[in-house]
Amino acid sequence: MNSRRDFLQKITASAIAFTVFPHTGVAGKEATERPYDGPVLRVAIMGLGSYGTRVAEAMQSCKKAKLVGVISGTPSKIKDWQQKYNIPEKNCYNYENFDKIKDNPDIDAVYVITPNALHHPQVIRVAKAGKHVICEKPMALNAKEGQEMVGACKKANVKLLVGYRxxxxxxxxxxxxxxxxxxxxxxxxxxxxxxxxxxxxxxxxxxxxxxxxxxxxxxxxxxxxxxxxxxxxxxxxxxxxxxxxxxxxxxxxxxxxxxxxxxxxxxxxxxxxxxxxxxxxxxxxxxxxxxxxxxxxxxxxxxxxxxxxxxxxKQPIVVHQTLQMEEMAGIILEGKQPVVPVDxxxxxxxxxxxxxxxxxxxxxxxxxxxx
Structure with a gap:
């Protein structure tokens, strides 16, 4: 075992199988018994590395959030994700052309899961394209960058959330x-x-x-x-x-x-x-x-x-990313207020x-x- 990450990845794989937290809407047995017919947040993931993959897998159990698009600099990854998650070609972008999501009504939000230094410019570009943003933590390299990101999202009238699972x-x-x-x-x-x-x-x-x-x-x-x-x-x-x-x-x-x-x-x-x-x-x-x-x-x-x-x-065991995306969908679509802020x-x-x-x-x- 080279790192704590390797260990945690192994644990999570087994934990996903029995995860259930009905009263917050996380999918499990409850989801199949009571079909969800409310609003769904349609998400594109930017950055298809190990954590992006973890989020994508967790989202397969979501009811309020759905993976519908990808943004990556690696064409082979885009192709793999298209096949695995049934993502249409029109919802696939690279780092040069993703500003075009502005003209794509089928994407509501972008989850930025790239190296820290890229968060600032990428979040601002997503905001200018008129899409809500979820950004992995740390949100930026420093507070000045972070404040600029907040300002850009407010100016564009889109929500900015941070991946505080x-x-x-x-x-x-x-x-x-x-x-x-x-x-x-x-x-x-x-x-x-x-x-x-x-x-x-x-x-x-x-x-x-x-x-x-x-x-x-x-x-x-x-x-x-x-x-x-x-x-x-x-x-x-x-x-x-x-x-x-x-x-x-x-x-x-x-x-x-x-x-x-x-x-x-x-x-x-x-x-x-x-x-x-x-x-x-x-x-x-x-x-x-x-x-x-x-x-x-x-x-x-x-x-x-x-x-x-x-x-x-003895609280329920959950897949953090599934619960996070469900709750963030509620914040963006329904104006829910979390116990601890994630803005x-x-x-x-x-x-x-x-x-x-x-x-x-x-x-x-x-x-x-x-x-």
Whole structure:
């Protein structure tokens, strides 16, 4: 096993078979018993790599969202997807001509699943074409880019959502419910550990021009975003330290390991670790005056497991991407409001904190935040 990703892919394959979460509309046995006849979000996926494939597979179980188009720079992938998912030729585009989706009434939204550095220009082009956008996280390389993307989508009167799949995950939402109900009392501390040993040194995630950084831009955003939704506040300061043991693999500007600390207005503090050099790191811990919540795995593709001071969490096991696309279809088509936001502004808040983490790691100073 070369990385946590390989392990998670194997787990998810088996998890898909028994996934069901009826009350949110995720397809399963319930879907065959009660045919859905409401509005359907017709989606084109941009970027047909491993995660794009995972999303496409998960969408086969959706009722409210349907894969209808593809955008890729690889003609052979387009042909394969056409055959596998019955995608018509008129809904297939490449990176040069996808602006033409403006004239295609059969596509409602584009899910951008490309390297981080491409998100900004591609999302803006999709918005100008008049289509709603779902963008993988991190939404951009920095907060300035993210804000420009939000502005472009507002100007075009289209929605911009970010691929925060954990914001819909049942165990996660149960912990948030318990916290909101005061069951943990005053929140004091959060710990987020996210990491794996990264493999191929030539992959885009280790290319600063494409990734915008290293582990923080890939896996660390889970701990950062998790600290915010688990504590239920936005941080007001950050400190950070970077550690690098392999300067050959992790070039200048590509972080191997970053530890960062966040301070929150209610007095809680968070201690987080993001790394590309250690496996077995996928854990959240939330501590309050009356109780605690521990999740491990906390953000992997599934199944999520957790416990609180009241016992084991026993929420339904779901395919995250299926549930995410169902709920995002509801947001776009029906104006649904999620418990935890997944809009562009949410993405910008994370980017502001990430900018500050890099600044703090470089300067050694505590950086004040105003989100």
């Amino acid at each position: 954990m914001h819909f995950e049942p165990h996660t939402l149960e912990v948030i419910r318990m916290r909101n109900a005061g069951e943990f009392g005053k929140i004091l501390f959060f710990q987020g550990l996210c990491g794996f040993r990264i493999g191929d040194p030539t992959q885009w995630r280790l290319n600063r021009q494409l990734a915008g950084g290293g582990s923080l831009m890939d896996i660390g955003i889970y701990a950062l975003n998790g600290a915010r939704y688990m504590i239920g506040e936005d941080p007001v300061w950050v400190t950070a330290q970077e550690t690098k043991t392999d300067h050959q693999k992790f070039k200048e500007g590509v972080d191997e390991t970053i530890q960062f600390q966040l301070g929150f207005p209610g007095g809680a503090v968070a201690s987080c670790l993001s790394t590309y050099s250690m496996n077995n790191l996928d854990k959240f811990f939330l501590n309050g005056e009356k109780g605690f919540a521990e999740m491990q795995p906390s953000t992997g593709y599934g199944p999520i497991k957790g416990r609180t001071n009241k016992g084991e969490l 562009g502004e949410e993405g910008v808040r994370d980017l502001k904190v990430m900018d500050a983490i890099y600044e703090a790691a470089k300067s050694g100073k505590k950086i004040a935040l105003k989100l």
